[in-house]
Amino acid sequence: MDATVVAIADDHDDSDCRRPLLAQNEEIHLYTEPPNRQHPPLDAAATQLEEQRKPERVASLDVFRGFTVAMMILVDDAGGAWPGINHAPWFGVTVADFVMPAFLFIIGVSAALVFKKMANKTAATKKAAIRASKLFILGVILQGGYIHGRHKLTYGVDLDHIRWLGVLQRIAIGYFVAAMSEIWLVNNNLRIAIGYFVAAMSEIWLVNNNLVDSPVPFVKKYFIEWFMAIAITVLYVALVFGLYVANWEFEIQTSNSTLSIPSNSIETKMIQCGVRGSLGPPCNAVGLVDRVLLGENHLYKNPVYKRTKECSINSPDYGPLPPNAPDWCLAPFDPEGLLSTLMAVVTCFVGLFFGHVLIHCKNHSQRMLIWLLASVVLTISAYLVLLLGMPFSKPLYTVNYMLLTGGVSGFLLLLLYYIVDVIHIKKPFVLFQWMGMNALIVYVLAACELFPTLIQGFYWRSPENNLVDVTESLLQAIFQSKRWGTLVFVLLEIVFWCLAAGFLHMKGVYLKL
Amino acid sequence: MDDGSSNKVVEDVAEEDPGRRGGPWRTDEADANEKAPRPSRRVASLDVFRGLTVALMILVDGAGGEWPVIGHAPWNGCNLADFVMPFFLFIVGMAVPLALKRIPDRGRAVRRVVVRTLKLLFWGILLQGGYSHAPDELAYGVDMRHVRWGGILQRIALAYLVVAVLEMVTKDGAKVHQDQPPGSSGRFSRVFRMYLSQWIVACCILVVYLSLAYGVYVPDWEFRVRNADSPDYGKVLTVRCGTRGALDPPCNAVGYIDRRVLGINHMYQKPAWRRHRACTDDSPHEGPFREDAPAWCVAPFEPEGILSSLSAVLSTVVGVHYGHVLVHMKSHTDRLRQWVTMGVALLVLGIILHFSHAIPLNKQLYTFSYICVTAGAAGVVFSALYFLVDVVSLRYAFAPLRWVGMNAMLVYVMAAEGVFEGFLNGWYYESTNNTLVYWVRKHVFVKVWHSTRVGILLYVLFAQILFWALVSGVLHRARLYWKL
Numbered sequence: 001m002d003a004t005v006v007a008i009a010d011d012h013d014d015s016d017c018r019r020p021l022l023a024q025n026e027e028i029h030l031y032t033e034p035p036n037r038q039h040p041p042l043d044a045a046a047t048q049l050e051e052q053r054k055p056e057r058v059a060s061l062d063v064f065r066g067f068t069v070a071m072m073i074l075v076d077d078a079g080g081a082w083p084g085i086n087h088a089p090w091f092g093v094t095v096a097d098f099v100m101p102a103f104l105f106i107i108g109v110s111a112a113l114v115f116k117k118m119a120n121k122t123a124a125t126k127k128a129a130i131r132a133s134k135l136f137i138l139g140v141i142l143q144g145g146y147i148h149g150r151h152k153l154t155y156g157v158d159l160d161h162i163r164w165l166g167v168l169q170r171i172a173i174g175y176f177v178a179a180m181s182e183i184w185l186v187n188n189n190l191r192i193a194i195g196y197f198v199a200a201m202s203e204i205w206l207v208n209n210n211l212v213d214s215p216v217p218f219v220k221k222y223f224i225e226w227f228m229a230i231a232i233t234v235l236y237v238a239l240v241f242g243l244y245v246a247n248w249e250f251e252i253q254t255s256n257s258t259l260s261i262p263s264n265s266i267e268t269k270m271i272q273c274g275v276r277g278s279l280g281p282p283c284n285a286v287g288l289v290d291r292v293l294l295g296e297n298h299l300y301k302n303p304v305y306k307r308t309k310e311c312s313i314n315s316p317d318y319g320p321l322p323p324n325a326p327d328w329c330l331a332p333f334d335p336e337g338l339l340s341t342l343m344a345v346v347t348c349f350v351g352l353f354f355g356h357v358l359i360h361c362k363n364h365s366q367r368m369l370i371w372l373l374a375s376v377v378l379t380i381s382a383y384l385v386l387l388l389g390m391p392f393s394k395p396l397y398t399v400n401y402m403l404l405t406g407g408v409s410g411f412l413l414l415l416l417y418y419i420v421d422v423i424h425i426k427k428p429f430v431l432f433q434w435m436g437m438n439a440l441i442v443y444v445l446a447a448c449e450l451f452p453t454l455i456q457g458f459y460w461r462s463p464e465n466n467l468v469d470v471t472e473s474l475l476q477a478i479f480q481s482k483r484w485g486t487l488v489f490v491l492l493e494i495v496f497w498c499l500a501a502g503f504l505h506m507k508g509v510y511l512k513l
Numbered sequence: 514m515d516d517g518s519s520n521k522v523v524e525d526v527a528e529e530d531p532g533r534r535g536g537p538w539r540t541d542e543a544d545a546n547e548k549a550p551r552p553s554r555r556v557a558s559l560d561v562f563r564g565l566t567v568a569l570m571i572l573v574d575g576a577g578g579e580w581p582v583i584g585h586a587p588w589n590g591c592n593l594a595d596f597v598m599p600f601f602l603f604i605v606g607m608a609v610p611l612a613l614k615r616i617p618d619r620g621r622a623v624r625r626v627v628v629r630t631l632k633l634l635f636w637g638i639l640l641q642g643g644y645s646h647a648p649d650e651l652a653y654g655v656d657m658r659h660v661r662w663g664g665i666l667q668r669i670a671l672a673y674l675v676v677a678v679l680e681m682v683t684k685d686g687a688k689v690h691q692d693q694p695p696g697s698s699g700r701f702s703r704v705f706r707m708y709l710s711q712w713i714v715a716c717c718i719l720v721v722y723l724s725l726a727y728g729v730y731v732p733d734w735e736f737r738v739r740n741a742d743s744p745d746y747g748k749v750l751t752v753r754c755g756t757r758g759a760l761d762p763p764c765n766a767v768g769y770i771d772r773r774v775l776g777i778n779h780m781y782q783k784p785a786w787r788r789h790r791a792c793t794d795d796s797p798h799e800g801p802f803r804e805d806a807p808a809w810c811v812a813p814f815e816p817e818g819i820l821s822s823l824s825a826v827l828s829t830v831v832g833v834h835y836g837h838v839l840v841h842m843k844s845h846t847d848r849l850r851q852w853v854t855m856g857v858a859l860l861v862l863g864i865i866l867h868f869s870h871a872i873p874l875n876k877q878l879y880t881f882s883y884i885c886v887t888a889g890a891a892g893v894v895f896s897a898l899y900f901l902v903d904v905v906s907l908r909y910a911f912a913p914l915r916w917v918g919m920n921a922m923l924v925y926v927m928a929a930e931g932v933f934e935g936f937l938n939g940w941y942y943e944s945t946n947n948t949l950v951y952w953v954r955k956h957v958f959v960k961v962w963h964s965t966r967v968g969i970l971l972y973v974l975f976a977q978i979l980f981w982a983l984v985s986g987v988l989h990r991a992r993l994y995w996k997l
Contacts, residue, residue, distance in 0.1 A: 146939055156651035156939035457644050457654035 058358070060420040061109060063429045064413055066436030066501075068102045070494045072447050075099060077493065081486040083317040087394060089307040090281055093401065097394040100167065101347050101405030102412070104174050108351020109358070109413070111175065115182035116359055128179035132172040139168025142448045149449050150456065153463055161297045163334070165290075170336045174348040182352065185224040222356060229349035233399060236342045240396070241277040243285040248273065250296050250331045269327040279396060281305040282328035286396050290337040299332035304395060333395065340397035350378070350406040354413060364422045371414045378407030431498035438501045441511045446497045555919075556839065558902040559607060561911045562895050564918030564985075566600040568978045570929050573597060575973035579966045581797035585876060587789040588762055591886060595876040598665065599828045599887030603895070605673050606832025610840050613680050626677045630670045632997045637666030640930045647935025651945060659739075662779045663771070663817040671822050672829040680833065683710050704837050704851070715830045719881065722824040726878070727758040729766040736777050736812050743802075743811050750808040760878060762786045763809035767878050771818040784814035785877065814877065821879035831859070831888040835895065845904050849896055856892030859885045913982035920985045923995040928981045 075096035079086030087096045118124045141147070143166030145157035219226075249270045273283035281287075281303075290299055306312060311329035312319040321329060336344075354371060361367040382404035386392065392401045419425050426433070435442050445451035452468045459466040475492075476485025504510070573594035577584030585594045616622050639645060641664035643655035705712065735751040754764035762768075771780055790796035792810035794803055802810055838851045863885030866872045872882040901907045908915070917924050927933040934950050941948045953976055959968030988994070 153654040154652045156941060156945065159940060159942045454653075458657055458660075459654060460657050462656075463654060 058113070058421060059426060059433055060413065060417040061106065062433045062436035063416050063420055064102075064436065065106050065439050066432030066434065066498075067412075067416070068099060068106065069435050069439050069442050069447065070432060070498070071095070071102075072099045072443075073494050073497070074490055076447060078487050078490040081483045083307070086307075086316070087304050088392075089316055090305050090395065091391040091393050093392045093394065093404065097401075098405050098408055100170075101344075101402070102409045103171060104344055104347040105351040105354070105406060105409035105413075107171060107175050108178050108348035108353075109355040111178040111182055111348070112352045112355025112359060115179060118183060121183050124183050125180070128176060128183070132176035132179075135172035135175065136169050138444070139166045139172065140164065142444065142450070143167060147448070147450065147453065149453055150468070153457060163300055164294055164298050165334055165336045165338070165341070167336060170341050170344050173341055174345050177345045178348040178352055181225050181228055181349070185228060186221060218356070218360060222353070225349060225352060229346050232342050232346055236339065237399065239289070239339060240279070240285045243288060244276045245273045245278065245283045245285060245288045247271060248288070248291060252330050269330065271328050271331065279391065279393065279398070281308070281333070282326065282331070284396060286337050286339040287333050289339045290334050293338060294334070296332060299334040301332050303331075303333035304335060305329070305333065335395045340395065343397040343399065343402045347402055347406055350410070354410060368414055368418060368422070371410055371417075375407045375410035375414065378403050378410060382407060431495075431502070434501040434505045435498050438504050438510055441504065442497050442501055446493065556611065556903070557908060557915060558895065558899040559604065560915045560918035561898050561902050562600070562918065563604050563921050564914035564916065564982075565894075565898070566597055566604065567917050567921050567924050567929065568914065568982075569593070569600070570597045570925070571977050571981070572973055574929055575977055576970045578799070579969045581788075584797075585785045587785050587787075587797060588877065589873040589875050591874040591876065591883065595883075596887055596890060598668070598825070598876070599884070600891050600894075601669060602672050602825055602828035603832035603835070603888060603891035605669055606676050606829035607836040607839070607895075609673070609676050609680050609833055610836035613677065613684065614840055616681060616684060619681060622681060623678075626674060629997050630674045633666045633670035633673070636926070637664040637670065638662070640926065641665060645930065645932065645935070648931030648938055648950070651939055659778050661781055661815075662775050663781070663815045663819075663822075665817060668817045668822045668825055672826045675826050676829045676833050679711055679714060683708055704834070704841055707841065708834070708837060711830065711833065715827055718823060718826055722820065723881070725770065725820055726760075726766050729769060730757045731755070731759065731764045731766055731769045734769070734772060738811050739782060740811055745811060750811070752809050752812065760873065760875065760880075762789065762814070763807070763812070765878060767818050767820045768814050770820050771815045774819055775815060777813060780813040780815040782813045784816060786810070786814060816877050821877065824879040824881070824884060827884050828888050828891075831892070835892060849900060852892055852896040852899070856889045856896060859889030859892065863889060913979070913986065916985035916989045917982050920988055920994050922997060923988070924981045924985060928977050
């Protein structure tokens with residue numbers, strides 16, 4: 001029995017893929033020592049500095065990326081059978097809600113490494129723009145409705161109803177903004193001076209454990225980036241709480257079987273709002289901006305709030321509408337909307353900060369200490385904002401949601417960095433490392449379910465009798481439980497893609513945009 | 514329109530002209546006297562020939578429905594489309610000696626041949642087995658009980674496997690003859706004698722084919738109608754045969770063997786004989802069946818069947834011989850003399866067989882006369898291209914065809930199999946009939962010329978052939994190729 005590929009629970013008729021991805025597999029070089037050092041190094045410092053001068057990939061970044069891809073496959077395909085690990089219906093966070101921010105975070109970290117040296121700013125800008133465009137186009141193809149996914153042997157999309165934004169589009173935007181800030185907003189006049197300061201500070205630190213003066217040149221160098229992140233946050237808060245949301249309406253197709261002849265008709269639903277600063281599903285500013293700028297026909301048709309108590313009798317799972325369900329349960333809403341993408345960009349800036357620490361700190365202890373401090377500050381800030389009254393909400397990408405997920409991503413990176421790159425325990429994580437090195441291929445084929453979608457085209461007698469569905473049904477029968485069978489199926493799927501990525505790695509095949 | 518029985522692509526192998534060492538003034542020197550390493554140069558005319566064949570295939574696929582003289586002959590006869598598959602097999606055969614000119618490691622070469630064969634089989638079943646519905650339907654998928662096993666790429670895979678193994682096995686024997694001093698009378702037939710064992714195998718294949726085609730008894734047979742549009746849908750129809758040696762559509766041995774080995778559910782459901790004059794009054798166009806049409810008109814038939822693929826290997830063997838001439842003869846004059854002579858001889862032999870009613874030209878059965886005519890035509894066309902491209906050096910005029918030939922697999926999949934059109938048709942506006950492909954075909958070609966036939970022809974020539982030639986040029990500049 002070969003559990004080849006992806007499955008999805010029966011509850012998920014729409015197998016849309018909504019998981020982020022990092023598409024950079026470029027070589028990552030650590031920061032090199034400035035050539036004209038005035039002070040001879042201490043023996044211990046010299047040893048560590050010599051070790052870190054050699055250019056090499058940071059294995060923990062690949063492991064982080066691979067782990068995130070695996071989590072994405074798990075929550076996407078098993079989330080239907082296990083609502084506890086699916087996305088929170090509206091307010092709150094679950095395991096699934098940490099996956100996309102982790103991707104944006106790691107994009108920021110990688111962008112800091114990729115763009116730390118540029119001979120030509122214009123060429124680097126062009127390169128970043130081309131890569132972002134490719135990601136955006138790929139996102140439209142994969143999530144715009146063109147691919148119909150599991151359980152359907154059709155494809156194609158009406159351009160009048162195409163969904164413009166999605167996971168890859170958000171990643172493309174975040175990547176582009178991070179790249180632009182790295183290329184144009186970094187204060188490069190202090191580069192050489194920073195080198196001196198960092199070297200001197202690391203020496204002093206080794207002797208005195210004193211970090212008092214280290215942040216000063218660091219802050220100077222990246223002040224504009226920090227200002228940009230704060231400005232985006234302020235803009236987001238101002239729009240979310242300041243925009244007036246008027247009454248709005250949307251069209252829905254209803255089938256009326258009152259007569260003996262069933263007929264489909266278009267019905268218009270009116271949503272009463274007339275409020276400002278609401279964060280609920282129907283009257284938030286994020287939805288308003290998307291309806292105005294993108295158009296109602298180009299939003300996600302199966303939003304997550306269909307699993308709220310107001311919209312599903314099976315909450316927190318999908319289910320039929322309860323009696324007296326509000327009309328907005330049937331309305332579209334894009335979880336990767338324009339306004340929420342603003343805060344997603346800030347997550348990339350958090351990743352940029354962690355990447356800068358990786359570049360400018362020369363020893364493991366200093367990096368890990370700063371990362372730990374940053375993660376703690378982010379997490380505490382998240383709960384402070386929660387106390388102020390803003391709830392966690394992944395569809396809205398609230399400020400404290402951004403802070404919390406950024407902090408958790410920082411903790412995860414710190415942990416993996418310590419295990420993989422400091423004490424060099426690599427063998428248990430080699431599967432994730434392989435997947436992280438070919439994250440785009442695994443994302444397209446597994447998380448977006450392109451591979452099982454293609455495999456299901458070979459069936460026996462009826463389309464449900466294909467290798468993917470039969471394998472999942474077999475596992476569900478073996479474990480006599482749909483939930484556990486699906487979970488085992490998804491775990492086998494993850495192992496399959498780890499090995500597939502390992503095979504590609506062995507062959508030297510990488511897909512780069 | 515998707516004509517599944519049309520001929521398709523060839524895999525791309527690295528070809529090298531051993532006689533060309535940087536200048537025409539050195540072409541007559543004996544190879545044994547040269548010890549300097551020879552620069553690797555592809556045979557440009559072979560790329561041009563492959564590109565021409567791909568272009569022909571796109572033409573006959575796209576315009577064959579409107580222009581019957583371009584499309585496949587319903588049964589006996591030989592139209593433009595019927596030359597495409599033999600040309601491909603010829604090119605495959607011609608590339609084999611160039612690719613296997615030096616075999617440092619036989620085991621590795623065998624592994625490479627097997628892997629390539631498997632890839633061809635995979636893509637063949639994927640593209641023509643029923644899985645791909647491009648470009649006409651926004652759907653995909655095939656019931657494995659009705660998958661079609663035969664196809665263009667499968668036939669090419671079989672022929673390639675046979676001639677590659679044959680070439681490797683007979684490679685050592687050819688060296689003995691190569692050391693003999695060439696005489697003026699022996700030079701012309703030396704290439705024949707160097708590979709005499711290959712010709713013996715080819716004769717054995719021909720004998721087996723003729724024995725089976727004329728000797729197998731074909732009993733009555735029946736089938737269930739699977740065409741939902743037919744008024745007989747679901748019925749079980751019986752075809753009366755009880756004959757031996759017949760070459761007509763219902764009672765030939767080729768179809769009989771395929772029904773027994775492949776299974777009637779795994780054969781091509783829309784054979785070209787539906788356009789036979791016994792089946793439709795619109796012949797040679799496709800049209801509704803006549804009232805008194807025989808039962809076999811709605812029956813399946815595999816134009817790339819097992820027995821016909823066996824004889825198709827002979828087209829490849831002729832190509833191998835042309836490749837041997839290219840490898841072992843050093844002057845343009847000797848090569849062209851050998852090639853043209855053999856090409857004309859094959860043409861004459863095939864035409865005589867056909868018009869004397871001994872063996873008719875038939876693509877579906879891949880008859881011996883069909884082999885002779887198409888292999889001869891391939892030889893003559895290649896000789897002309899070789900003269901124009903490699904002798905007279907008219908390379909720039911043939912550059913677009915050469916680009917297509919260097920990326921033949923990609924152009925075959927995208928253009929000839931309609932995958933690219935199928936992809937574009939998925940992006941429609943309000944109705945699945947509002948797509949870029951339909952719009953261009955209708956408004957830029959059909960309406961401008963006020964004729965569906967002329968519009969379709971020009972659409973195929975410009976929007977498909979010329980378009981993919983330019984795409985191949987861009988990919989060539991970027992050094993991007995799809996190699997099996």
